[in-house]
Amino acid sequence: MSAFHEIRFPFAIGLGASGGPERRTEIVTLVSGREERNSPWANSRRRWDAGPGIASLDDIHTLLAFFEARQGRLHGFRFRDPLDNRSCAPSVQPSPADQVLGTGDGGTAAFQLVKHYASGAQSWTRTIAKPVEGSVRAAIDGVETPVTTDHTTGLIIFDTPPAPGAVITAGFAFDCPVRFDTDRLDIALDTIGAGAVPHVPLVELI
Structure with a gap:
């Protein structure tokens, strides 16, 4: 198997x-x-x-x-x-603001890592399932916040679900x-x- x-x-x-x-x-x-x-x-x-x-x-x-x-x-x-192995340009280091993962709803604590590829008005979103251990940095409304990362699925989990409307972002190597x-x-x-x-x-x- x-x-x-x-x-x-x-x-x-x-x-x-x-x-x-x-x-x-x-x-x-x-x-x-x-x-x-x-x-x-x-x-x-x-x-x-x-x-x-x-x-x-x-x-x-x-x-x-x-x-x-x-x-x-x-x-x-x-x-x-x-x-292509990080959430940002190759010349810089990942930051917590690199990629938007979604918005809080007050009940969801887990968010999937993704990378957006945009050009003009079009974009494509790629699911990131294999982040590099120790590289993930996340933020809620621009404030860096600790998370638990599942390095086999690309899910990050906040200790407390982000508030409704809060913007969730992350940076990472993958x-x-x-x-x-x-x-x-x-x-x-x-x-x-x-x-x-x-x-x-x-x-x-x-």
């Missing part, structure tokens, strides 16, 4: 990964030449190739151990997206839940003391 392992893909290898979000758009060209576009996916799905991060035989040794422990595609794990997208690693030894793994595909779990 598949499971999720709360362990992060080796950082040194993952740092060299390439990839990003993928969406699915269905396009139908009408007789008039006009297009009709529709997306069957409500959310994007991220894919990466961690192969470019392999720099040595020691890296291959580390990757082999990690791959075998996850049993290929069977078990999920955490991955730190080198380009990992992405992924799995290997292959049951086989094709490893080549190019020179003495050096190796290459052309492709190490990872795909986001949604």
